[in-house]
Amino acid sequence: MSAQLNPSDPTQPSQADILAALASGSFRPKQPPQTVTYSELGPEASSSLVSSSSGSKRNAGRVYCFRQGCGSLIILPETGELVETDVPVLPEDPASPFPPTPATPSYWRVPTPFSFENIGYSRPDATTSIPPSSPGMDTAKGKVKWLICAECDLGPVGWSFEGGKESWVAVERVRYAKPVEGGEALVKEVQETQEV
Ligand SMILES: [Zn+2]
Numbered sequence: 001m002s003a004q005l006n007p008s009d010p011t012q013p014s015q016a017d018i019l020a021a022l023a024s025g026s027f028r029p030k031q032p033p034q035t036v037t038y039s040e041l042g043p044e045a046s047s048s049l050v051s052s053s054s055g056s057k058r059n060a061g062r063v064y065c066f067r068q069g070c071g072s073l074i075i076l077p078e079t080g081e082l083v084e085t086d087v088p089v090l091p092e093d094p095a096s097p098f099p100p101t102p103a104t105p106s107y108w109r110v111p112t113p114f115s116f117e118n119i120g121y122s123r124p125d126a127t128t129s130i131p132p133s134s135p136g137m138d139t140a141k142g143k144v145k146w147l148i149c150a151e152c153d154l155g156p157v158g159w160s161f162e163g164g165k166e167s168w169v170a171v172e173r174v175r176y177a178k179p180v181e182g183g184e185a186l187v188k189e190v191q192e193t194q195e196v
Contacts, residue, residue, distance in 0.1 A: 032071030035064050035175035039099055048179055049171075050082055057082035059108055061177040063169070065149040065157075066097060072151040073117045074174060080108025083168065089134045090146075090156050090170055097154070098173050107135060107158065107168040116167075118150040124162040135168050136161060 038045050051060040059080045065072040088101040110116060124143035131137075142162025147169060148155030158169035 032069050033062070033064060033073075034178040035068070035071075036178050037066070037099070037175055038172040041176070041179075045171075049176055051078065059176075061179075063108070064175045064177070065152060065154060066173050066175055067149065067152050067154045068175070070149060070152045070154070072149050074119060074149075074157075074169070075108065075110060075116055079115050080110050080169060082171075083107045083109045083135050085133075085135060087131050087133050087135070089130050089159060089168070090173070091128065098170075101170070102172065106171045108171060108174075109135065110158075110167045110169060112165045113160075113167070119167070120148040120150040120153065120155070121160060122146040122148060122156070130159065134159075136164065136166055140164055 038049070041048055049060055050057040052058075058078045059075065059082075061077055062073060063075045063080065064070075065074060084104065084106045086104045088103070088105055089107075090101060092098075092101060113119070113121075122145050124145050126143055128144060130144055136159075140161040142164065145160045145162055146156035147158035147160060147167055149157065157173040158167055160167040
């Protein structure tokens with residue numbers, strides 16, 4: 001005896017439902033994108049993730065939420081500018097899935113909130129102070145706001161400031177489109193474009 005699919009079963013999406021979801025753009029593929037973490041790329045991480053254009057190092061590929069299975073797209077290629085520091089800024093939570101912050105952490109500087117594909121911001125945090133030498137502190141006027149995944153709330157993956165435009169995303173708290181073996185390198189030459 002085998003179970004029969006009941007075409008009128010209300011728990012099963014009908015073909016019409018699926019087509020409607022596809023048409024509205026709300027249909028999400030079951031398989032999240034193939035991604036790797038910063039540390040999985042090893043010592044070559046910065047060369048395989050970064051493209052250099054006119055003196056600034058930018059993310060060569062797409063950047064996603066750290067939570068495997070979430071797959072939320074955070075920034076598109078060439079959006080974040082690599083900032084190399086010796087300032088660990090983000091609070092550590094041993095219960096989080098994030099790896100420990102390295103002694104010399106790097107961040108993607110993202111110019112405006114509109115540069116993100118998907119991101120969430122916390123309320124201004126009056127209780128946490130970040131190191132004075134943190135990127136952005138020199139011009140910050142407001143309190144720190146933490147960046148979290150817009151879809152699953154995982155965070156903080158970075159920070160911004162109340163009233164400020166720029167954001168910084170920790171390179172080790174996001175995932176990267178998997179480099180294709182023998183295929184297109186993630187390091188790509190970028191046409192020099194004049195930014196205004
Ligand atoms: Zn997420």
